[in-house]
Amino acid sequence: MDVTNHPHDLQTTDCQKVSQVLARIGEKWSVLIIMFLAEKPRRFSEIKRAINGISQRMLTLCLRGLERDGLVKRTVFAAMPPHVQYELTPLGISLTTPVVALGSWAFEHMADIDAARAAFDAEN
Amino acid sequence: MDVTNHPHDLQTTDCQKVSQVLARIGEKWSVLIIMFLAEKPRRFSEIKRAINGISQRMLTLCLRGLERDGLVKRTVFAAMPPHVQYELTPLGISLTTPVVALGSWAFEHMADIDAARAAFDAEN
DNA sequence: CCGAATCCAGTACGATACTG
DNA sequence: CAGTATCGTACTGGATTCGG
Numbered sequence: 035m036d037v038t039n040h041p042h043d044l045q046t047t048d049c050q051k052v053s054q055v056l057a058r059i060g061e062k063w064s065v066l067i068i069m070f071l072a073e074k075p076r077r078f079s080e081i082k083r084a085i086n087g088i089s090q091r092m093l094t095l096c097l098r099g100l101e102r103d104g105l106v107k108r109t110v111f112a113a114m115p116p117h118v119q120y121e122l123t124p125l126g127i128s129l130t131t132p133v134v135a136l137g138s139w140a141f142e143h144m145a146d147i148d149a150a151r152a153a154f155d156a157e158n
Numbered sequence: 159m160d161v162t163n164h165p166h167d168l169q170t171t172d173c174q175k176v177s178q179v180l181a182r183i184g185e186k187w188s189v190l191i192i193m194f195l196a197e198k199p200r201r202f203s204e205i206k207r208a209i210n211g212i213s214q215r216m217l218t219l220c221l222r223g224l225e226r227d228g229l230v231k232r233t234v235f236a237a238m239p240p241h242v243q244y245e246l247t248p249l250g251i252s253l254t255t256p257v258v259a260l261g262s263w264a265f266e267h268m269a270d271i272d273a274a275r276a277a278f279d280a281e282n
Numbered sequence: 283c284c285g286a287a288t289c290c291a292g293t294a295c296g297a298t299a300c301t302g
Numbered sequence: 303c304a305g306t307a308t309c310g311t312a313c314t315g316g317a318t319t320c321g322g
Contacts, residue, residue: 048265050211053186055264055271060184062177062295078304089296094305104274115303116302125270132259139256140179146249147179150228186315202284213316218285239283240322 058103063088063096065133068122071106072130075121105129182227187212187220189257192246195230196254199245229253 058064066085070076076084082093097120100106105126111117122130182188190209194200200208206217221244224230229250235241246254 048268051268051272052261052264053190055268056189056260057186059260062181065180066177090305092295102275102278103271118304125267125274128267129263132256132263135256135259136180136183137176139253140176143249143252144175144179147227148175150249151226154226214285216315242284
């Protein structure tokens with residue numbers, strides 16, 4: 035099955051799995067984290083500082099999820115204080131292409147969407 | 159600001175707006191609906207039948223959200239029984255490119271992710 | 283046929299406090 | 303520094319019922 039040629043098969047098992055994959059990308063912080071790690075490996079607190087508004091709890095959970103899916107690799111350097119490095123795996127790197135494409139689209143059409151929302155809300 | 163060149167600016171107002179746009183795409187059914195409407199305009203019940211598992215409620219809410227963002231156009235043909243058509247706007251059509259890219263990536267790497275999840279769960 | 287209204291469960295997310 | 307534990311809230315999403 036090829037999603038680009040068979041848009042009808044939205045109810046198959048394959049597409050259910052695709053949905054599960056997309057669900058992780060749909061998480062609030064995943065895209066931002068992936069785009070930040072795309073540049074180079076980072077430490078836990080570097081990510082936390084870079085992504086304004088994320089809580090420690092959600093950063094931990096989100097990184098665990100990305101690690102579980104094989105998109106991010108976690109390396110612990112035994113020392114005091116602890117030093118934990120996160121980096122994209124090859125699979126994670128391959129994700130950056132479509133993710134950046136989506137991010138760019140979102141950025142380019144931000145104004146259009148804002149205007150459409152304002153117009154829609156004005157009517158109702 | 160260009161998201162492809164300034165991955166550091168994840169905390170700016172612009173990126174907050176991008177997050178809001180991505181949130182709609184992150185909704186459980188949005189991508190499937192957009193991909194289905196990409197082929198041609200459809201009626202409410204056609205969409206419902208095509209996307210297995212979606213409830214009437216969520217289809218209604220999701221279509222409203224897409225309409226609000228100017229991605230989908232809703233046309234009512236006054237008649238009995240009612241006939242309502244949904245179609246992508248030009249803005250919505252421009253979204254299909256990155257969305258299909260993401261969908262294709264998800265489909266191609268489904269197996270990798272499944273394997274990574276199984277391996278991760280086996281250790282913990 | 284195309285919804286709206288209501289009710290309810292699961293969970294994503296945040297705030298705070300605590301630990302090796 | 304890099305988490306874990308606990309609690310509380312808000313929202314997503316499903317089931318069901320009702321209406322034009």
